[in-house]
Amino acid sequence: MDIKGIVSRLEKTDPGAIDRVSGENEITLNFNDFNKAMQTLHDDKSLCFDMLVDIVAIDRIDRMPQSHRFDLVYILLCSKDFSRLLVRLAAGEDNEVPSVSSIWASADWAEREVYDLMGITFSGHPNLRRILTWKNFEGHPLRKDFPLEGKDFDQQFDTTSIEDY
C-alpha cells in the first residue's frame, strides 16, 4: 500500500496521530498517541504492517536546546505486498517511550538494545536491561558525548570489575 493510502487510512482510524509526512515512505507520529497508532498499523486489515524490521535511535545532541535530543525510527514491513514504512518519533532526554513489544515480538530485544546503547527507557517493556554491554557498565556508548575509547581506556583492565547478569 502506498504512502497516500496509509496516511488516509490512519487519518480515519486515529486522527491527528500523524505529525508530518516526509520522503517517499516516512511518517512522523505525535508522542502521546504513538502507541495507539502503532497498534492500528499492525492490526488494521488493509495496512497490516506485521513485521517490525528494526528500531534506529539517533542522538541529535547538536540541536539540543531548541528541540528534542533523540530521533527513534521504527522500520515496518507489510508481508502481504512487501512494502516498507518508516515511522519516526521524537523523544526528549528524559521521557519514557511507550514500548511496542506487546505488538511485535521482535521489539523486545530491539528496545533493549536501544536502551543499552542510547539510554532511552521504554515503559511497559517486560524486562528492560542491558543486552550488549555488561551489567555494571556506566553510560550509554552510542551517545555523542560518550568517548569512543571509553572512560577508563588507559587504566590497567581487571577482570573482576566486570559483573554480568
Next chain:
Amino acid sequence: MVSATIDNREISVPEGTTILEAAQKAGIDIPTLCHHKRLPPIGSCNMCIVEINGNTKPVNSCNSPVEEGMKVATDTKALHEQRVVNLKKILKHHALDCPICDKAGECDLQDVVYRLGVTDAPFEPRENPRIAEYSTSLIRYWPERCILCQRCVTACNAIKGIGAIDIKSDGDDGQIVVVDADKCKSCGECLFVCPTGALTENLSRYKGRPWLENRVETTCTYCGCGCQLQLKVMDNRVIGVTTDVDRGVNQGSLCVKGRFGYEFIGDENRLTTPLIKENGEFREASWDEALDLTAQKFSSIKEESGPDSIAGLTSAKCTNEENYLFQKFMRAVIGTNNVDHCARL
C-alpha cells in the same frame, strides 16, 4: 544598494561589493585560489571566472564590482572547462611532493583540484628546477611548489605595509625575489596566506597533519595587543601556531614572536621539580617538603617582625586569576599590602 541576479538568485548588495563577495553572501561557492578573505583582490589565478549577461567572455568575479541589474552565471560548462585549463596551466609549475609537503591535507590547490576533478596535466613540466632566492631563517621558500598567485606579495604590502618581497616574472622561471632584505621582519604574514606549501615554517622539528593534531584557541603570551591564535598540538607537544582569519583584533596576522616564539614551551631545561637551596647548592625536593618549608618560614618571619616584613612580586605574564589569588594570599593570609608587579618596566 545594487540588485542583481546570480545563478537566478536575487541579491541586493551595497555599492562596490565584488561579485565574488555577493555570491558568497548568497551562499554560492565560486572556486577561488588566489583570493583571500583578508587581502584586497589579486586576480592572478582566474579560477573565479563568471559569465556576465550571457556573453561568454569570462570575467574575474573577485575584482569586478556588482552593477545594477547584472545577470551572472557562475557554473556553466564553458566556465568549467576554462577553469580546468587555467588550473592545468598553474599545475604545470607545481612539484610532485604532496606526501612530503607540510601543507598537504589543508592545501587550497589540492581542494580546487579535488573539486574541479582535474585528472591529467598535459603541459610539459619545467626542465631545470628554480633555485630559491628568498628564504629567511624562519621561513623556507620552495620555488618548485610556488604557483605565482602573488598572495604573499600582496599580504606583505597591504597588511604589514613592508613590501620586502616581489614576484620576479610570470614566465617559466617566475618566483619570489627579495626587494629589501633587512626590511623583512620574518613576521610570517606571507607564510600564513600561502595557499600551497611554497612557504613553510623552517623551525619546528615535529611535523603534523591537520587531522592528526588538535588546535587550541588561546591568547598570545607576549605583547599587550592580545592577539588570538591557535596552538597546534600533537601528542602533548606544541608543534606550531596558526590563526583564524576572523578571530580577535589581529584578524589572523601575527608578529615574529607570536608565530615563532613557541619553542620555549617544550624546552628541555624547563623547571620540573621544586628546588631547595642548601649551602649554596640547589637540590630537588618534593612538593610537600618545599611548600611546608615556605609556609613555616613565612609564618615564623611574620611572627617575629610582623606581616609587613614580607613582600610579594606578582607578574604581568600570569593570568588574571593567578594575580588575584596572589594578592589575596598576600593580603588575607600574610596580612600585608606589599604587593606589586612589573607594570613599570
Next chain:
Amino acid sequence: MTNPIPDLLKSEVILTTGTNTTENHPIIANYIKEAVTKRGAKLLVIDPRRIALVDSAALWLRPRPGTDVCWINGLMHIIIKEGLHTKDYIEERTEGFDELSAHLEEFTPEYVSSITGISQDDLFAAARMYAGASPASILYAMGITQHITGTDNVKSLANLAMLCGNVGVTGGGVNPLRGQNNVQGACDMGGLPNVFTGYQPVLNDDAGNKFATAWGVDNIFAKPGLTVTEMFSAAEKKQVRAMYVMGENPVLSDPDKSHIEHCIASLDFLVVQDIFLTETARLADVVFPATCFAEKDGTVTNTERQVSRVKKAVDPPGDTREDIWILNSLSARMGYEMSARTAKQIMEEIAKITPSYGGISYERLENERLAWPCPDEDHPGTPVLHVGKFARGKGRFFAIKFIPPFESPDSEYPFLLSTGRVMAHYHTGTMTRRGTGLNRISPESLAEINPVDAEKLSISDGDMVSITSRRGSITVKAWINKRSQPGMVFVPFHFHEAPVNLLTSTAIDPVAKIPEFKVSAVRIEKAS
C-alpha cells in the same frame, strides 16, 4: 587604552609619541598603516629616535629625550593662541582651563624650541595638524612614562587631548600601549600596593571591610604597601626580610642591577616561582616550577581592556603544577583554606567583588570578548571610556611645570642612554631566548650609535664598545645607524650578556614610582 584598537581606523590624525609601535605592538602598527594608506589619516610622530613609523609619517618631531612636558605645553600654547581649541567641549565638560592657559603663557615657541631642539615652524605645523583634525587619537608607551616626570607627561597628554575635545569620542582618546600580555589584568586584579581589585583604593574603609568580609579575615590594613623599588631599599634596611616573587626577573629588569643584587642578598628568605631558572631564581632559597600560558586555563586582559581566554593546550613537564594549585596549597598550609579551585570559580569570585568585572564569566567569554567595565551579566562591555561625561564628573586640567631629567649629559658623561625593547625578544628573554628561531633573528645586544658620534669616537660598525655610567659599565657591540640622535645611544635590555640595567639609575617618578630608564648619562669608549 580609552579607545579600542580598531578605532584607529576612524581617526583623522594619529599622534604617536614614545612608542616604537612597529617593533613592540606590530598589530597596532598594522592598523596605523591601514588608517594612513587606506583611510587617509595623517600620522604625527614625536620621538627622539628615527623609528620605522617615521616612513609613513606626515610630520616627525625629534625632541631631546626627557623634554616631553615642554613640547606638549608648547603645542597647547600655540593651539590656545590661535584659538583652535574646542571652546564648548572645554566649557561643558572640563574645569581648570583658565589656570592652565595662564600657566602656558611662558611656553612661547622660542622657549620651547630652545629646550627641546624642535624648530618653531615644526611646532606650529604639529599644533595646527593635531588641533585641526577631529577626532585625533594619541598613542604613547614607555617612551613617555619611563621618566621621573612620567606622571606629568601623561597628565600633559591628557590636557592636550581634552583641549581639542578628543576624549570620550570614537577615533580619539589617550591610549597607553601596555607592554605585556596581562599587565592591564595584573593592575586590574589589585597587583598594586595601594588598590584592591578594580582599583578600589586600600585607604577607603568600606572597600577594606568588603574585602575583609569577602575573604573571611578580621581586618585588612588600610595602609598602602611598598612598591617594587621601595621593597628593595626596605630589604636593604632589613625592614623587609622575606620576598615571594612569582613570574618576575627583577635582577635583570629592574634598574641598578648591583643594588638589586645587594638587596636580595640581605633578604632572609626568597621564594621564586617561574618556568625557568632565571637570574633571580638562582639567588632564591626555594624555587617552585610554574606553568606557562600553554599549560593552564585562565583569562588575560589586553591593552584595550578586552578580557580574553587562555586555554590549556599541553600538560606541564615533569612534576610542574599550576600556579593556582601552588598558591592554594601554600595558603592551606598557612591555615587559610581557599575554596575556589579552578580558574572558572576564581573568576566567579572576582566578578562578585569587582564592580568593573561584574559581568565577566567563562560562558560569555566563550563566544565574545568583553572590555571592562562590564558591571553585570548582560552588559556588552564598554569599548570607549569617558563617553558623555568623565568618570570623575568633569575633566580636570593640570598646570604642569617642566622639570629637567634626573641626569643630563655633562662633560664626564657626554652621552644620553635610553633602554628599550627589540622586536624579536621579550623582556628578560626568559621565553624568547630559549628556542633557536628568535635567536637567529637577533642573536645579541646591539648599541645603536649615530654615525656622527661614531666618527668622533672612531668606532666602526660591529666594534665592541664599553659604555659606563656612574653606577657600572658594560661592553656591547656597536651598530652604527641613523636611528639614534647624535649624542644619544639606545641599548635593549633583553640580553644578560650585556645587562644594561647596570647603568640605569634608581631615580623614580614621585607619584608612579617608575624608574627613569629612558634617560641616563653615560660615556662610550672603544673596548680595548
Next chain:
Amino acid sequence: MAEGKTITLNMGPHHPATHGVLRVEVELDGEIIVKATPYIGYLHRGIEKLAESKNYQQAIPLSDRLDYASASANNMGYCTAVEKLMGIEVPKRAQYLRVIMAELARIMGHHLWIGTHALDIGAMTVIFYAFRDREMIMDINEEIAGYRLTPTFFRIGGVAADTTPDFIKKVREFVKWFPKALQGYHTLLTENKIWTTRTMGIGPISAKDAINAGLTGPSLRGSGVAYDIRKAFPYSSYDDFDFKIPVGEKGDVYDRYLVRMEEFAQSIKIIDQAIENLPEGPVAIDSPWITNPDLVSVQTDISELARRFVLHTKGPVGPDKEVYHAVEGAKGELGFYLVGDGTEHPFRMKVRSPCFYLASALPRLLVGHMIADAIAIIGSIDVVLGEIDR
C-alpha cells in the same frame, strides 16, 4: 525430576555448538527445556560507534567483520547503502562483479552452516566436503581481492580492481564443479534416516510467529513466506538474473535445511548467468570526487596526486540525509540505516542484523524440545555472533 524441580544449565559462551560466543541459559525439566534465555554481547565491539569516527571509505573493513562467514555480502549491503545516500550509480560491470562476489559469499556462509550444523548433529564427514569446496571460493577471493576470509573488495562507487583472467577461469571451474558437490551433500543427508528423524518436526515456527519475531532470510522462507530482498527490493541489477526463491511449509529444521540447500543451487545459477554475460566497461564510477586515481598516474601527475591525497584524508562527502537500505545477506535481511551530515564521516550507522532477531526467537523455538534438539535448532537458524553483537 520429581516434584517439578528444574535444573538450570548454562550453554556457552564457550560451547562448541553455539557457533561462537552465544550463551543460552536453559532450564531443564529432565531433558525437556522449560525455559531458555539467550545472552549476547560477548563479542560486542562497538562497530556502530567506530564507524562514526571513520570516513565512508574507511568504514568498509568494519562491515566486513559483521557477518564474517560471508564477508562480501556485508560489503554489498554497506556500499549500496552509502551509494543510495550519496545518490550515485555504479557502472554495470561493477554491479555484476559485486553480484558474483556476494553470491559466492552466500555460498561460503552456507558451507559453514551445513558443515557445523551436520557436525553438531553427528554427521562428521559433511564438514570435510563442505570446507573443501569452501576453499575453492577462498582461492577465488584471494585471486581477485588478495585476502581469503575478509576480502574488502568493494569500494564506494564500484569495486577495487578489475578481474584477472584467472578469476574468470576459477569461477567457471567452481560453477561447473559445485552442482556435483551439492549432489554429494544431498546423498549424505537428505534421505539419511538419522538426519531426517533428528530434524523433521523439530523447532517448528509458523509463518505468523516468524514474521512477528522479525525472522528474515532462509529461516522465514522455511515457514512459507517468500520474502527475499533480491526480489522484493531489487538492487545491484539483480533483476537481470532469473532465479527462484525456495520456500518451505512447516518451518521446522528440515524445511530450513531444504531451503538453504536449494539456495546453494540458485546462487550457482545466478553466478553462472553473471559470469557468462559480464559486461565490458569501467569497474568504478569515474567521478573525481569518489574514485581513487590509479597508482601509475599518481607517480607522474600532480593533479592525480593532489586528488588522491584529499580522497585519502577526507574522502567522499555524505549529504545531510537519512536513508535505509537492505540487502539479502546469507542469514537474512541485512539493512544499513545511514545518517549523513554533510561531512565525510557518517553521523550514524545502524546495522539491521538478521541474526539478532534470529537469536531473539530462540526462546520460542527451544521451549518444549529436548536439549539435544536445541543443538539442531541453533544450528538450523545459523547465527553468527559478530553480526548479533556488532
Next chain:
Amino acid sequence: MGIENQLTGDNILVTSLNKLVNWSRSNSVWPCTFGLACCALEMIATSLASFDISRFGSEVFRPSPRQSDLLIVAGTVSKKMAPMVKRVYDQMADPKWVIAMGACASCGGTFQSYAVLQGVDQIIPVDVYLPGCPPRPEALLAGLMKIQEKIRTENLNQRPDFKPGERYETQVPKVELIR
C-alpha cells in the same frame, strides 16, 4: 604436576629424559576450541583437510579446557568475554601455552573502542602473537611450530608454572549454585 617433582636437578640422566618429555609434549599439543570471531573460521579451516593441522599432532581440538594444553585465543576479546577467557585459562592444566591469534587478540586490532580489551596479554600470559586479520592458516601453523620449538627447548624446572607464585596465581572463580 606428576613427573616434574621427581626430576628436578640437572644431571646427565635427567637431560636426556628432559628431551624425551619435551619431545612427547611438543608433538601432541592439544588446542582448545576457543573460537571467538572471524579468526575462529580460519582456525577451523586450518584443522580441516586443506591445511591439516594434524600433521603437527594437534588435530584433537578438545572443547573442554581440562584436556587441552594450548589455548588459541581466536578473535576479538571483548571486555564482557574477558572473565570467561580468564576462567578458561585458569581451568587448563599446566603446562599450558597461549597463542593470541590475530590483531584483535594481540592488541585490540581495528577495534579501539570502549568494549574491546586491547590485547589478551593484559589478563593472561601469551606465548605467541599472530599478526593478521584474520591470519592465514599457514600463519597459524607457523605459530604452532613456534610453540613446539619453545616446548622443545624448555628445561623442565624452568617451567614458571612449576614454581607456584611466579606465574599468574590461579584465581579461584566464585562459584555460586545457580538456582
